[in-house]
Amino acid sequence: MKIKELLTEAPITLGPQNTLLEAIHVFEASDAILGIPVVDDHGHLINLVIEQSLLVALSRGALLSDTLATLPSRNLTPINQNMLIEDLQNFIMDLYVFVNDEGQVKGVLNTDTLNIALIKNKMHELSVLDAFFECSYDGIYITDGKGNTLRINKSYERITGLKRENLLGRNMKVLVNEGYISESGSLSALTSGKTVTLSQTFKSGRKGLITSTPVKNDQGDITMVVTNVRDITELSDLKNKLEENITLTEKYHSEIEVLKAQFLQTPGLKAEDPKMLEILNLAMKVAKLDSTILILGESGVGKEEIAKFIHKNSPRHDRSFIKINCGAIPPNLIESELFGYEKGAFTGASANGKKGLFEVADGGTFxxxxxxxxxxxxxxxLLRVLQEQEITKVGGAHPISIDIRIISATNQNLTEMVKTKRFREDLFYRLNVIPIAIPPLRERKLDIFPLANHFLKNINKKYNWDKTFTRDTLDVLYAYDWPGNVRELGNIVERAAVMANSNQIKTDDLSSTITAMGASATLFMDADIMPLDKAIRIVEEKLLTQAYTQYGNVRAAAKALGISPATFVRKRQSIKD
Incomplete structure (x- = not known):
C-alpha cells in the first residue's frame, strides 16, 4: 500500500511571511492538525511548525506579530508519497511530511497513524493470503518446526477425506500412529531438512502427489513445513489406461505376427498391407465356425485363396474342398453337376447314375x-441345401442328407441384383451371414511387392532361374493401378520374367501398358526437373492408356476423362507418333 492512499485531503500550509498568531489560529481551528508545513511560492517545504515550537518561541519573548521565518528550522526529510508504508520502517520520526515527485507538500502524518495503516494493510494481505490458501485447488498442510499441525485448507480435506478438526494442533507422529495417514512428508522433511516428494493413496480412494518443503530462519532452523498435495487420481487412471493400451497393442502386434506367420504358410497367400491383414484376421476367426460366408470383391482379388485359407484353418481341413465356378458351366449341366442324377434320369445319362459335387463334398467345404x-x-x-442340409438328385425321389459348409463368392452387386429380381432375397440373406469384402490391389499397395516376389519365386523354382526385379521395375509395379488385381500381377510377373534377357527384370521387360501407366508416378518420385511439355505428355499418356484399359472402348474412356471421342483418338495417335 502506498502512502498517497492515506493522504485523502490537501494539507493546510502557510508561507514564511505568515505570523505566529495566524499559525495559532490554524491549530485552534482543528485538533486533527499535527503540524503546519511552511512552504515557498512553489509549494516546496521550508519548515514544519508544531504547537510546541510556537510555545517555545513565545516563552523566549517572540511576538505574535513575528513571521514564521523567525522560527528555527527543523531538520526535515520530506518523503515521496509513492513510497510503500512498509518502507517507512527505515525512517524514525514523530511527524512525516510527504511530497509528490515535484517536491510539493501533499500531507503530514504521525507515527501512530502510519502504524495503524500498516497493521490494517497487513491484515488485508493476510486475508488475501487466507483466501488464496483456501481457494487453492491443491491441498495445503502446514506444520511448525516440531511437526505440530498449524493450518489445513479445504482442498486437503476434499482430496484426503480427512477433517481439519481431527488434525489441527496435533503432531504428525501421533496422526501416523493413529492411522490417519500412512506416511508423513512433513516428518521426512523435518528429518532430512530437504524437500521431500512422495505419492500416497488416501482413505478417500484418491491418489496424491505430496511435496513437503521445510522453511528455515536465518539461523538455519526449521520453523515450519509447508506440504502441497496434488490430486493425481485422474492422471494415475490415464497412466493405467495407457499401460493397458500398450499391453493390448503389444498383444495385438504379437497376434498379427502369429497370423502373418500362419498366412505365409498358405501357398499363394501373401499379405503385408494392414487392410488385407485385417481381412485375414477376420477369416481366421470365422474359420473355426460353420457359418455361411460370402466373399465379395473385384475379379482377381484372391477370393478363392481366402476360401481355401478358411477351409485350411477350419475343423473340416482334413476333408474335401470342392470348388465350382457357377458361370463356367452351361446352365443345362450345372444342376446335374451339383446335385448328381439317378440312372436313366435323362438321355445320355450314365447307366449307374452319378454323385453330385454336393454329395462328394460331404463333411468338407463347398x-x-x-x-x-x-x-x-x-x-x-441351393436355398434348400442351405436350409435343410439335404439334396435330391436329378430324377431321384428321396432326399440325401449332407454335411457341408458353403462359402460363396461374387464380383457382382448382389444387393442391386436382389432389387432387380435377378437374385433371390431369401438366398442372399442365407449366403450373406458373414460377408468378407476383399479390397482391390490398388487399395492395398503394400501387398504388391510381396506378391510380385512370391510369383517370381515360383517361376524361378519352376524353371531353375535366379531372376530379380530392379528398383525401377518395382516402382513401376507399385505405381500401376492393377485393374486386373492379383491375377493380373501374376500374369505380368510371369511375362516379364520370360521376356527378360538377363537375371534382372528391368522396366523394358514390362508391357507398354504397365510402363505407360506407371511412368508419371515414378517420374515425380525423382528430384530431377524436366521440361513441362514432356511431363504433360507423360501424364496424358498414362491417363489415356489407363482409361482405355479400364473401359475397353474409346467412347467410355473419353467420357471418363471429360473429353470427346475425337479428341481421345487424336491424342492417342499423337502419343504413338
Missing amino acids: FLDEVGELSLDLQVK
Whole structure:
C-alpha cells in the first residue's frame, strides 16, 4: 500500500511571511492538525511548525506579530508519497511530511497513524493470503518446526477425506500412529531438512502427489513445513489406461505376427498391407465356425485363396474342398453337376447314375464361385441345401442328407441384383451371414511387392532361374493401378520374367501398358526437373492408356476423362507418333 492512499485531503500550509498568531489560529481551528508545513511560492517545504515550537518561541519573548521565518528550522526529510508504508520502517520520526515527485507538500502524518495503516494493510494481505490458501485447488498442510499441525485448507480435506478438526494442533507422529495417514512428508522433511516428494493413496480412494518443503530462519532452523498435495487420481487412471493400451497393442502386434506367420504358410497367400491383414484376421476367426460366408470383391482379388485359407484353418481341413465356378458351366449341366442324377434320369445319362459335387463334398467345404451367375430355379434348390442340409438328385425321389459348409463368392452387386429380381432375397440373406469384402490391389499397395516376389519365386523354382526385379521395375509395379488385381500381377510377373534377357527384370521387360501407366508416378518420385511439355505428355499418356484399359472402348474412356471421342483418338495417335 502506498502512502498517497492515506493522504485523502490537501494539507493546510502557510508561507514564511505568515505570523505566529495566524499559525495559532490554524491549530485552534482543528485538533486533527499535527503540524503546519511552511512552504515557498512553489509549494516546496521550508519548515514544519508544531504547537510546541510556537510555545517555545513565545516563552523566549517572540511576538505574535513575528513571521514564521523567525522560527528555527527543523531538520526535515520530506518523503515521496509513492513510497510503500512498509518502507517507512527505515525512517524514525514523530511527524512525516510527504511530497509528490515535484517536491510539493501533499500531507503530514504521525507515527501512530502510519502504524495503524500498516497493521490494517497487513491484515488485508493476510486475508488475501487466507483466501488464496483456501481457494487453492491443491491441498495445503502446514506444520511448525516440531511437526505440530498449524493450518489445513479445504482442498486437503476434499482430496484426503480427512477433517481439519481431527488434525489441527496435533503432531504428525501421533496422526501416523493413529492411522490417519500412512506416511508423513512433513516428518521426512523435518528429518532430512530437504524437500521431500512422495505419492500416497488416501482413505478417500484418491491418489496424491505430496511435496513437503521445510522453511528455515536465518539461523538455519526449521520453523515450519509447508506440504502441497496434488490430486493425481485422474492422471494415475490415464497412466493405467495407457499401460493397458500398450499391453493390448503389444498383444495385438504379437497376434498379427502369429497370423502373418500362419498366412505365409498358405501357398499363394501373401499379405503385408494392414487392410488385407485385417481381412485375414477376420477369416481366421470365422474359420473355426460353420457359418455361411460370402466373399465379395473385384475379379482377381484372391477370393478363392481366402476360401481355401478358411477351409485350411477350419475343423473340416482334413476333408474335401470342392470348388465350382457357377458361370463356367452351361446352365443345362450345372444342376446335374451339383446335385448328381439317378440312372436313366435323362438321355445320355450314365447307366449307374452319378454323385453330385454336393454329395462328394460331404463333411468338407463347398466353394461356389461367381454365385451371382446361378439361374433363379437353381437358386431355389441351393436355398434348400442351405436350409435343410439335404439334396435330391436329378430324377431321384428321396432326399440325401449332407454335411457341408458353403462359402460363396461374387464380383457382382448382389444387393442391386436382389432389387432387380435377378437374385433371390431369401438366398442372399442365407449366403450373406458373414460377408468378407476383399479390397482391390490398388487399395492395398503394400501387398504388391510381396506378391510380385512370391510369383517370381515360383517361376524361378519352376524353371531353375535366379531372376530379380530392379528398383525401377518395382516402382513401376507399385505405381500401376492393377485393374486386373492379383491375377493380373501374376500374369505380368510371369511375362516379364520370360521376356527378360538377363537375371534382372528391368522396366523394358514390362508391357507398354504397365510402363505407360506407371511412368508419371515414378517420374515425380525423382528430384530431377524436366521440361513441362514432356511431363504433360507423360501424364496424358498414362491417363489415356489407363482409361482405355479400364473401359475397353474409346467412347467410355473419353467420357471418363471429360473429353470427346475425337479428341481421345487424336491424342492417342499423337502419343504413338
